[in-house]
Amino acid sequence: MKTVCKLTGKLLGIVLVLFVATFTLYMTNGENKLIYYVVRPFLNKHYDSQSRDRRI
Amino acid sequence: MKCVFDKPFNAAIDAIDSKLEKFDPIWQSEHGVGGLRSRYYDKTGIAKYREWRGCRDTMLDYVTWLKNLGMMGLMVAKDPVHMMKAFWEYRWMGSFLGSFAFVDRLFEGFRGRELEVASLHSNTIVRTLCGLIGTIVGNDRRLGGGPLTDQLVGLDETIPTLFFAGFPTLYPEPMQTLPEFVICDVDQHIEPYYIDVAESYGLPADVCSRCSAETGVSIDDAFPIFGKLVISTNQPCNASESTSMFQRRRFHSVGLEDYPFAFAMQHNEKEGNEYSAQELRNCIAKIEEVYNVKFDWDAFFVAARRINEQSTLEMEKWEILATPYSPLCGIAETLYKLVEWAIANGRIDYFNDTDRKVIKIMRQAVKDKYEPFKGKTRHRAFLWGPSAVYYTDLPTWTQNCWGLNLVLNMDSTMGHNMIDTHDPEKALVDLAKFSEKGVMRHHAVGGWANVNAVWDWAKKLNCDMVVVNDNVACKGMNGVHAMLEEQARDLGFYFCFIPHDLEDCRTISRAEMRKSISSYMSVVLNEKPLDETLVDFDDSEAW
Numbered sequence: 001m002k003t004v005c006k007l008t009g010k011l012l013g014i015v016l017v018l019f020v021a022t023f024t025l026y027m028t029n030g031e032n033k034l035i036y037y038v039v040r041p042f043l044n045k046h047y048d049s050q051s052r053d054r055r056i
Numbered sequence: 057m058k059c060v061f062d063k064p065f066n067a068a069i070d071a072i073d074s075k076l077e078k079f080d081p082i083w084q085s086e087h088g089v090g091g092l093r094s095r096y097y098d099k100t101g102i103a104k105y106r107e108w109r110g111c112r113d114t115m116l117d118y119v120t121w122l123k124n125l126g127m128m129g130l131m132v133a134k135d136p137v138h139m140m141k142a143f144w145e146y147r148w149m150g151s152f153l154g155s156f157a158f159v160d161r162l163f164e165g166f167r168g169r170e171l172e173v174a175s176l177h178s179n180t181i182v183r184t185l186c187g188l189i190g191t192i193v194g195n196d197r198r199l200g201g202g203p204l205t206d207q208l209v210g211l212d213e214t215i216p217t218l219f220f221a222g223f224p225t226l227y228p229e230p231m232q233t234l235p236e237f238v239i240c241d242v243d244q245h246i247e248p249y250y251i252d253v254a255e256s257y258g259l260p261a262d263v264c265s266r267c268s269a270e271t272g273v274s275i276d277d278a279f280p281i282f283g284k285l286v287i288s289t290n291q292p293c294n295a296s297e298s299t300s301m302f303q304r305r306r307f308h309s310v311g312l313e314d315y316p317f318a319f320a321m322q323h324n325e326k327e328g329n330e331y332s333a334q335e336l337r338n339c340i341a342k343i344e345e346v347y348n349v350k351f352d353w354d355a356f357f358v359a360a361r362r363i364n365e366q367s368t369l370e371m372e373k374w375e376i377l378a379t380p381y382s383p384l385c386g387i388a389e390t391l392y393k394l395v396e397w398a399i400a401n402g403r404i405d406y407f408n409d410t411d412r413k414v415i416k417i418m419r420q421a422v423k424d425k426y427e428p429f430k431g432k433t434r435h436r437a438f439l440w441g442p443s444a445v446y447y448t449d450l451p452t453w454t455q456n457c458w459g460l461n462l463v464l465n466m467d468s469t470m471g472h473n474m475i476d477t478h479d480p481e482k483a484l485v486d487l488a489k490f491s492e493k494g495v496m497r498h499h500a501v502g503g504w505a506n507v508n509a510v511w512d513w514a515k516k517l518n519c520d521m522v523v524v525n526d527n528v529a530c531k532g533m534n535g536v537h538a539m540l541e542e543q544a545r546d547l548g549f550y551f552c553f554i555p556h557d558l559e560d561c562r563t564i565s566r567a568e569m570r571k572s573i574s575s576y577m578s579v580v581l582n583e584k585p586l587d588e589t590l591v592d593f594d595d596s597e598a599w
Contacts, residue, residue, distance in 0.1 A: 022125075026118050029103045031125075032160075035153045036102050036599075037136075043143065043150040051276045056257055056305060 081106040082165060082430075083588075090417035091589030092165055092456055101157065101598020109478045110590040113167050120175040124182045130187040135194045138202070142193040148235040151243035152189070154599035155182070159240045161449045163455040167419055169383035170428040173414050177392035180410045184395055185238065192229050197279040197310075202407060208283040209343065210307075212300065213237055214291035215317060216471065218492040219336060219401045221359030222351040223343060230288060231303070233399065235273045236266070237445065240559045241391075243444035243599045244566070247559040248275060264529050265559040266445070267299035274299075274306040285346045286314045287339065290321070293498035293532055315342050323492035323502045332488035353480050360361045360483060363402030363490075367472040372441055376418045377463055378517045381430050383421045384414060386451035386462055390443070393468040398495050424579050432586055434459035435550065438514040440466050441533065442496045445558035447566045456591035458572075458577045463517050466499045466510070500532065507536060511547055521550035523573075527558050552576040566595055 025031060077083045084090035108114055132139045141148045159182070161288035163174045182371075195202035204227060211217070213230035220228040240247045242472035247265065250272030255261055257275055259268055273279055286307045288300040304314040308351050316340045320328030338352050370393075376382045377389075396407045427433070431456070439462045445452065454460040492502075499506045514522050522544060527533065537553070544551030554572050557563035574591055577583045585591050 001250075022122060023118060026121055027106050029106050029160075030153075032102055032157045036100060039153060040150060043153075046144070047147040047150065054253065054257075054275055055277075055309075056275060056302065 060511065060595045061251045069244055073110045076108060077110070077131070080110060081107060082167070085587040085589065088588075091587040093587075093589035093593050096595075099594045101161070101595045103157075103160065105181050106160070107164060109171070110168055113171050114173055116175055117163075118460070120178055121156070121159070123179050124156070127179075127182050127282065128155070129184045131190045134190060135202075138194045138196070138199050141199040141337075142196070145199065145250065146235065146244055146280075148239045148273075148278065149193075151239045151246045151599070154242045157599055158181070158448075162391065162452060164449070164452055166388070166452075167427070167430075168428070169417055170385055170388065174388035176410050176413055177388050180407065181392060181395045184399055184404065184407070188229070188399065189234060190281065191227060192234060192280050195282050198281050201282075205282050205346075206284060210283045210286035210312065211288060211292065212289040212317075212546060213398070214296065214497075216398070216401050217560055218359060218475075218490070219356065219487060220365060221403050222340070222353060222356035223264070223347070223349055224352060224355045225349060226343070226347060227402075230399070231279055232270050232273070233281070235278055236269050236559075239327050240445040241448045242434075244561040246597070247272075248562055250278070251560055262291075262529055263298075264295040264527070265557050265563075267295040269559050270299045271302045274303045277306065279306065281310050283310070284313065286312050287317050288314050289316070290318045291494055293501055295531070297462065309443070313346065314576075316338065317321075319492050319494075321501055323489070323497075324399050324505060328492070328502075329485055329488045332492050336484055336488055336491075353483075356483070357477045359402040360477045362405060362408055362488075364474050364477070365381055365408055365568075366402065366411055367394065367474065369415050370472055372415060373418060374464070374517070376422055379422060380427050380431075380433070380469050381422045381425055382418060382463075383426065384418055385428055386455055387449055390439075390451065390462075390465040390468055391448065393465075393470075394495070429455060429461075430461075430538055432459045433461045434583065435521045435581075436463050436517070437521035437523045437550075437552075438462075438464055438466075438510060438517055438519045439523050439525065440499065440510045442467065442500070442527055442558065443525050443532075444527075444554075444561075444564075444566075444569065445559050446561040447556065447569055450554070450569060453570060454573060457585050457587055458573065458583060459586050460521070460523075460573070460577070462523060463519055464513065466513075467495055469513065470494055470498050490497040498567060507533075507540075508543075510540075511543065511549070514549060521552070524551070524553050526553040526555045528555055528564065529557055550581065552580075566598075567593070 079093060081090060081092045084094065095105055097104060109117060110211065159178055163171065166174050180385035195205040195208055197205060207225060208227045208229050210231045211228050213232040217228040220226060229236060247269040250269045251265055253276045254268045259271060286306060290297050307314050317335055319335065320331045322328040344350060393593050437460060443465065451462040454462055471493040473486060473489050474488060475486040499509055510522060524540060541551060555564050556569055556570050
């Protein structure tokens with residue numbers, strides 16, 4: 001019984017932490033800020049330096 | 057089922073909502089202290105924080121976002137090597153990272169049941185696109201190929217794929233949907249790159265930008281490579297024939313055979329349908345020959361029954377859309393229908409599940425006389441003409457800023473005739489009719505009667521207004537402007553053009569498109585905006 005309670009408590013704790021983390025990310029629009037200001041500029045730099053097999 | 061905790065729980069939620077309502081942008085606009093645009097950084101379209109919609113709706117939107125995040129994460133986790141390679145190889149793949157912001161702006165200002173419907177649609181759309189990206193990227197020969205590489209069939213994105221249900225071991229994958237059509241919805245700055253590539257090789261700048269962008273993708277060698285055959289088409293118009301010819305050169309250079317599948321242009325005529333049915337027979341025979349498979353009519357009839365159910369539900373949705381009580385509205389309707397019809401086309405069963413859930417919500421809304429957007433809709437418009445792909449969320453803006461509900465889009469009325477599910481010969485003719493009335497085609501080509509149908513649709517849906525998307529580079533429709541204006545006057549509809557350049561945001565920006573509506577609403581109709589922050593803003597650097 002004690003083990004079950006402990007496990008349930010742990011599980012609830014994990015769910016709570018996950019909820020707080022994802023809800024904070026959601027409300028602060030964190031993923032979009034990261035992609036817009038960091039990831040895309042980095043990728044665009046790479047795309048601009050590519051040499052492509054251009055022909056008709 | 058009622059629970060004893062419902063009452064105190066709801067009371068607690070209502071108490072929190074009343075404490076936090078000042079953070080709700082709609083409340084802010086109603087009280088003159090801000091609005092839906094207040095939470096954005098200038099120009100970028102990146103929000104400082106997400107929209108507070110009240111506890112229930114914020115949680116619903118959060119769960120929708122979480123599901124979308126999960127589906128995208130799963131797609132990457134299933135095949136991380138191919139995914140990373142694709143992000144490194146294809147410029148258009150990078151643009152898919154803007155998907156979260158894209159979904160956010162589609163459903164801004166949605167609350168209650170309209171948000172519920174939009175969430176169901178959003179998850180279905182993301183699920184479908186993740187499946188499409190996963191299959192194409194995971195089997196792209198350029199990235200090392202995959203287990204299904206030789207079972208994939210490339211086809212033009214405007215060919216309806218229902219008939220492929222008769223080839224259950226093959227996977228029809230639209231060639232242009234990822235590098236061009238869908239991605240332009242997500243990122244307004246991606247297609248100008250490919251358009252510039254095409255124009256740097258001498259293609260004139262005044263052609264349809266969709267076709268120009270596809271040609272640019274082809275010249276830039278940015279199509280994924282898979283399958284043994286690519287089926288090209290004349291859908292929806294003559295510009296598509298031109299770009300198909302450029303693309304076939306690239307496909308041939310990478311060892312892919314192409315097969316032209318030409319639909320009848322005069323698709324209201326019986327002879328036209330018979331011609332298209334014969335084209336279907338020929339195309340099926342070609343696939344059987346190249347892939348060494350046999351068409352399975354039983355498998356086809358299963359998908360035909362599925363699409364018949366979708367069409368039946370769709371017609372019931374139109375009846376509800378004609379009332380003020382439809383929680384299915386604007387872009388939540390348009391984009392879902394486009395993906396359901398143009399990408400899934402009866403081959404994916406979960407669309408029927410979504411349709412059944414949505415019709416249930418719609419029926420209940422009629423019973424309850426539920427008016428979406430707190431009953432703030434002032435005008436109802438039928439939207440004619442292909443929309444600007446770089447401004448997919450325009451219907452959301454028209455509703456939030458001016459109370460203008462774009463009830464239904466021309467492209468949502470695509471093929472909806474019933475398809476025979478017993479007799480192969482009858483089924484082929486039905487299928488031909490269904491397929492001819494495709495994207496940008498049903499009301500845009502095939503004779504004046506198809507264009508003229510706009511007034512019947514507007515009347516049927518109880519609209520007082522017709523809004524025409526004016527693709528400035530579309531050679532087909534440039535000639536009918538004056539006639540449409542004259543008819544609107546005669547029939548007593550409010551009437552407004554929105555100029556755009558389909559996939560090139562540099563010719564006519566989103567701000568200019570908004571200005572054309574705002575001018576009409578304020579000067580002609582003497583309306584005041586519902587949300588002042590939405591009237592004039594700069595989103596030129598937004599995805």
